[in-house]
Amino acid sequence: MAVGAGVVGAASISPSALAFYNSNPGLRDSAPVGGGTSSGTGKLTGRLVFPEDPGYADDRRIWNLQFNPYPLVIVFCQNADDVVNAITWSRQHDVAFRARGGRHALEGWSSIDGGVIIDVSDLQDIKLDTDAQLATVQTGLPQDAIVNALGAHNFAIPTGAEIGVGVAGVTLGGGIGQLSRSLGVTSDSLIGVDIVVPQGERGACLIHADEKNYADLLWACKGGGGGNFGIATSYTFRIHPIDDVTVYQLTWDDWGLLSQLLGTWQQTAPSAENGFGSVFNAKTETDGHIYCYGIYRGSEDKLRKIIAPLLNIGDPQADIQTLRYVDAWNLLAGTSDDPVAVHIPSSWAYDLVPDQGIATIRKFLAELPGLEGEIWCLAWGGVQKRTRPDASAFPHRQPHYYMEWSGVWETDEQQSIVYSWTERFRKALQPYLKGSYVNVPDNSLADWPTAYYGDNYPRLRKIKTKYDPHEFFQYEQSIRPL
Structure with a gap:
């Protein structure tokens, strides 16, 4: 027609x-x-x-x-x-x-x-083999569905922390969250993937990549980003037994404590024992709230000792309880149901941010009056420190923590304000942070291959050349063939 x-x-x-x-x-x-x-x-x-x-x-x-x-x-x-x-x-x-x-x-x-x-969102089957500790999930499942299915049997894989976000993007870009310090990124648990790749000059075919077959493609799918090599239809994960955990939520209403809290958090969380997951989230000065929350794979008594330096600052509201992991995940999970207009740059703190850098962060969070904005930091370290940057396509193993800064808008004028703010924020943070996370892409990045993939980019280009030499899979920041 x-x-x-x-x-x-x-x-x-x-x-x-x-x-x-x-x-x-x-x-x-x-x-x-x-x-x-x-x-x-x-x-x-x-x-x-x-x-x-x-x-x-x-x-x-x-x-x-x-x-x-x-x-x-x-x-x-x-x-x-x-x-x-x-x-x-x-x-x-x-x-x-x-x-x-x-x-x-x-x-x-x-x-x-x-x-x-x-x-691929209609592809939502999941098969569990708890005896073999394996799960095969189709690519359309949201990560919360996997958390709940595994949690019913007291198993888990490390995932992100948002309801509704697809497992495909999370896995292919690495996947960071509360269990990353104890179990690695999501893709570290990936042992096989069914993926449709180009065939010849006009066709396509389905292949299975694992450690024995197409091992280079499996390596690339473990952090190389979605939409680069093919379209995955299912993933096979090694799943991990998990006991009850202690979940904590701390809230400060005194925004003036920001510098002291961030300085204390970065000295505490990344160096804690591996079972300690932690987020530091500071809103703009207009909002006035600061949060710290996470999941600890240990007792409440031990948790209180770890977070004591934070509890001793100001007068935080503290909610601490012991739950099954699946219940703790759902308690802390954000939701992605309501679409918004947002810009979210990201980077990594390979070194602790000095006082001058923390003062810079405070300055920018005070410069977005009347609009919603924040920084969101995830403690890193733990088992990541023992993983080589080239063990998979995901290279960011050595930072102390991860950071995002973001702004939300409703009008074109507000969009201009947010983009100006996030870009100036990025330039001000350059002395203290480096790199970026491919699952939080940023079209403003100049050297995005190095920011996302570090020294792994040349190898990713070789794999791209092998499986998609005509560059049929492409977008603004897709991996380029040789």
């Missing part, structure tokens, strides 16, 4: 998508609905959503509202064949595509204007 004066017009789809529609009147007819039964059929299969369909407006939306793409078609894959067919169709018709899971790509790179979105 031709698109123009009918149901779909320029107000609801981009000119590039309209042009493709008008030059391909049989598009919908060539794209049968239903799961594919063979690889590379040359037809789109799965649950297809076109611009004229009722659910298109919601189905095209992503979490970060600053991005507003109008894709040509959204392919909700029902199995691996649908992924193969979508990639094959896109290659045969020279149509750009992007892979999408939980819709939380912070720079909007999981969507595309006028192209194909290959969405």
